[in-house]
Amino acid sequence: MSYSLIRFTRLGSETEQTGVLVDGRIHSLQAHINDLVQNWADWQETVEQSIAEPAGDTIDLDDVRLLSPVQPQQIIQAGANYRTHVIDLAVSHKEENQSEEEVREQTARMMDKRSQEGLPYFFIGLPSAIAAPNDELSLPYYSQSHDWELELAAVISKRTHRVSVDEALEHVFGYTMVNDITTRDLVFRKDMPAIGSDWYRAKNAPGFFPTGPLLVPSKFIADPQQLTVTLKLNGQVMQQESTADMIFTVAQLISHASWNMPLLPGDLVLTGSPAGNGAHWGRLLRDGDVMEGSITSLGTQTVACRDEVRV
Template identity: 70%
Template sequence: MGYSLVRFAQPGNEQEHLGLLVDGRIKKLEGQINSIIGDWSSWEGELDRMVSSGATDDWLDAQTVTLLAPVQPAQIIQAGANYRTHVIDLAVSHKKEGEDEAEVRAATALVMDKRAQEGLPYFFIGLPAAVAGPDEELELPHYSKTHDWELELAAVIGKRAFRLTPEQALEHVFGYTIVNDITTRDLVFRKDMPAIGTDWYRGKNAPGFLPTGPWLVPAKFVEDPQDLTVQLKLNGRIMQDESTADMIFTVAQLVSHASWNMPLMPGDLVLTGSPSGNGAHWGRLLRDGDVMEGSITGLGTQNVPCRDEVR
């Protein structure tokens, strides 16, 4: 039987706890999430035995607690432009007047196919302070009306990973969770300094801009990270609905390349990019009162309500 790890708080008590989640029931555990991840060889057998015993007398109903982000990363590595269809859609949205859409799609597809064979992933850095719980209210900063969603599969590093090959990479992945990488579109490209290019610090790292969870699922319960469905609904309407098979660079390739510059440590996150269907594609960005429902196969569902910042 599969299980997940969660972090949670109980009503009337701000203390944070670690838990083992099985079929909607939570067994409270002692310790910190990164300690368990880093010492998984000692914990795995014990948790397996807890689950196989079937004893749930002192387990909590998951509906009675508040789930927090299941991870506490020291480093967050984010991959950009890593879904083929998403990049093609972006190229179409930025095509020049008079350009034929079919020709733009075909030309971009060829570029992406070549990039997959010969290119490298594109990475930037996220801030741990932006991590929020899976159902935590997202405050939309007042300085823009261009906040957008980007639901992503996130790989959680299990042991020190430095200069790995793709063949070694998945052995260093502890498990997987969901992250919605919120982006303020009009801040991404610096209008005052166009030669510098993108400004990911201001475009992505406001408080709560990385809703994470609800669960951290050990890798042994995820048969193939390249065969999962990433789906985001906005107020019940499906906006993103794509397979991770559409990635240009696989999870193994991303973890490998991310590990070549700096060592990745237990608990760190490698975000794998957003599939097609962002708000910029639909011409519909986040507004006060919106609710985002994000899910990935086997990793649970997060429900994030949005409200405008109160100044």
């Protein structure tokens, strides 16, 4: 029987709890999520025993507020990691004298070469931006260019430093999803063009990382490169792509990320977002929008957007 880990509060309570979710029922656990992740070898039998022989009443999923299932110390993000997404971006910036077909073919060749000879592009996210999977998102008043980017995220199980690609997935506790909200008009610094992108300002605002709802142990995800990432905006599918379209696999991303810095238990490694974000569609987030994100086996998050009220 498969199960997932969650964090939650009971309705009417502020006490945060950890639980294991099976068939819509929650078995409460007396453990912090990071303790479970870091010491899973000690906890797994206890968790599975609590499912087989519940010691007390289980909790209905409708009677709780779900929280982010993880509390990482570090968030590592991969950019431009889906082949189709990068090709679409190249087409959107093509010169007038270039045909779309020419740009697609040229960029496809570049991506194939990059996957064989290149390196992933990483930047750092802030844990303070993590939000619950179904909380309302306040769209900051200083821009009208907020965008969605649904991503598969790997959760690190143990200290991971300079591991090989072949070893990397042994360092993954499980998987969750993150909608990596981005403020498009802040990505590039107009006052400092030589510096390039400014991911600190373009991301990381409060609530910009809706995360979860589920943390699914890796033994229930046979192949992280065979999942489907889907984001709907007001019921319309905007992103729908297989993780097979990644330029660098989850294992490659973890290996490369660990080469420069140690990854710690509970850390998130985001794997990039597929084609179909708002910049592609020419339609960014507005007051009243509802985003519904889902990834195979990882549940669904539903985030309503509201314009921030300036005080």
